[in-house]
Amino acid sequence: MSKSAEDQRSSSLVVSRRTILAGTGAALAMPFIARQGMAAAKDVNVGVVVPLSGANAQFGINSRNAIQLVADEINAAGGIKSLGGAKLNLIIADSTSTPTTAATVAQRMISQNSVVAVLGAFASSLTLAISEVTERRGIPLLTMSFSDVLTERGFKNVFQVVSKGSTLGRAQFDYSVALAKASGETIGKVAIMYEDTAYGTSQAEGLRQAAKAAGIAVVLDEAYPLGVTDATPLINKLRSSGAQLVFPVSYLNDSILIVRTMRQQGLDIPTIGGAAGYVIPDFRKALADLGDGVLSISPANYDQAPELTERFRKRFGYFMVHEAIEHAALTGVLASALENAKSTAPDALRAALLGATFDQGWASVMTGGSVRFDETGHNKNAYPVMVQWQKDELVTVYPPEAAKGKAQWSKRG
Amino acid sequence: MSAETILQVRGLSRRFGGLTAVNDVSFDLTRGEVLGLIGPNGAGKTTMFNLLVGIHRPSSGSIRLKGTETSGLKPNRIAKLGMTKTFQNVALFQESSVLDNVLTGALLHHPVAQARDAAHEMLRRVGLDHIAGKLAGDLSFPERARVEVARALCTRPDILLLDEVMAALNAVEMEEFLALVRDLRKDGLTIVVVEHHMQAIMTMCDRILVLNFGGLIAEGTPREVAHHPAVVEAYLGKAYTGDHGAH
């Protein structure tokens, strides 16, 4: 979801010069497969392919930071004990925003660095490209990309730690209705606004279906071009639609314009974002108090396991964003599986990944407190949470078993 | 008429590739005189004007305006020093009014408010004040030619080069124009004209230079030039009686 949004972003700005740039960037980036240092003979090489340049770079950097943090902790605690204290040696490469580049660098690290598994690649389109390579070579690919397709093609080597996109869309809708009900409001009319990219369109489709299933009218269903410079017409339409709440599906820039324009026009209906631009520190930085009370669905949140996520904040200076949480969980799961497998052979590792519930250390940072992959490689313990901006923090407010604070529904929402 | 030498041209040449458009020409201008520049088509008259006002750079030679060397200077600098020209095809600011055209010339030496007064005065003097508000692009050719002269005069030049300005005028307008020239001479303006209209040239000029193939072939009073054998051969092709030019 937000993942495909990010790579849509770069590809949908269809100015040809951008394409040229992307191509040039890809060509330049390929040789830069950074090594974390010379691997000692017994170390375990783990591939990390995330976007470190281009529009998605910040997400790639967040992900890398998390993986680095967990690997450092595991190595400091003696490495993988069943492998004689082998250290996790990260082989980090820039996927750029181009699927072919992502696949190429993954291929190269499998051939040249003998990585035992690959972590990546944030954006669904990149992950899909990499999964073709890892499946062919029988190497486990551990990912936090949202796309439903990833674990629905019968691939044996893809492990998806987050709720799927369709689940997120449905939860965004159902949780909202439930929150409204809890505060005594019956929802009859909702609005959907989304950027006209694959990400926006698919999430809007999920919301539409959920509304249909719940028998709730969608009074505004509006796509808008990505990178809109004026949200006023959109908000005018929203205002006259009489919707009781709005689901904007957008990335940071558009989400800032939308929320700000709503506030300007005094439109205070609850706003429930679809992750992406709504759950990152920049959202708060840009909107300050205007963002207070905005809700969003999220596949994970840092307040679920603060004793772990605070280490991230301490080291990097900002709260542990969801892609960081998920990549940290994947790194923790991989370490435990290696421990259990007592081998770096792909078959043994795959069996170990499928064969246990991971609830120790960083593996417990995900929603549900543990990771358990079903036979398709999907983490069946994961569920989305509803988070709300309360001052400078994102607070989990739904479902009740995960909630760390009370939803402020009436307060702008 | 004082005897002050206002312009000194020495050994002036200009080559375009293999073609020598102006070849080693030297002459002086005295303040207040009217000099004619004649010669067959392609003799180098317009190139000479362009060299004097800085549109072209001389290949060699020197031009001294009131004692200042001007070869190599830009046209706007030379205009500021006191020498400018009008164009054979007339170059006005088409989308501006007649007043604005003339006013733009006056800005060289005046702030905007005084430039406006100066422009109005000039338009009255040249008899164009009735069309001051018209758009330059809407004028007839003779009107445009006169506006251009008015604009050039507004820069308060010491030397004004007129490139075939009379071609556009009818008999009445030409009389008016000649009267204007006489008037301007009284103010000490020095004028150089390129003109094909022989009668006008002979009437208005004190002195005439004859160019052929870029070189100066004759110089003198209208009467002297008209009877100069080289001129007769090169330019007129047949004997010119000079009667038309005589008073």
Place this chain on the structure above:
Amino acid sequence: MTQGLQAIVDGILIGGVYAIVSSGLSLVFGIMGVVNFAHAEFLMVGMFVAYFAWAILGLDPLIGSLIALVVVFLAGAGLQRTLIRPILKAPPVAQIFLTVGLMFTLENGALLLFGADYRSVVTSYQTESLHLGGIIVSMPYLFAFLMSVISGGLLWAFMRYSRTGRAMRATAQDPMAAKLVGINTDRMHQIAFGLGVGLTAFGGAVILPYLTVYPTVGSQYVVLMFTVVVLGGLGSVAGAVVGGLAVGVIQALSALVFPMQLQNLVLFVVFIAVLALRPSGLLKGASA
């Protein structure tokens, strides 16, 4: 009815900004005959200048816009002298290469310096609006519009009445004749380019309170700016004003009837129709 009125009000408010942003492009083309493909990047530069004036000096972007104007004017004048002047007499293809190259340089330079982050300012009037009957007039849009109107008026008066403005218009119409009445046309070109990019930067700064700035924000405006300029008549500042307002209102009205996605489609249909019926733009013949 109210909705239509609201859309027209919104369209005029945003169209005023389009006008001032585009008049800079028009000025450069009108006076120098150069189609500056890098022009929209100066909008981005202006936004960044205003952003940092806010972030570091605590200045409101409406005040920062004056800094943006001055800074970008000077930078533009310098650029004109070093890069643009040598290619003024070059074939158009050389001018295209140069300005497109400049566009890349500015955009990627900003990426290098500032990263791809979206940045925005916080102001006191950001969420204020006037309610007039059923019509909502958003304060940041209103302020941006007023700043544009004021600067547009000053530009008009400057071009019409001032010595330099008259000299610039003369240069635009006939550079050689301008030189012969003593106008330093090189200087006029330099001022025109500086002023052109400065105005666009100013426009970028005044819209910062309701937008975000990022290195590629210019690309969101480049097509819009060229549409405005061509619609109003290439090279005419008055045309840019008419074109800007027209584009703003068309966008707002079409969003009322059609999905937002088709906003620019409607705009381009109108654009093509205008080009077909009035090839020299809505206002033809009006100079600078």
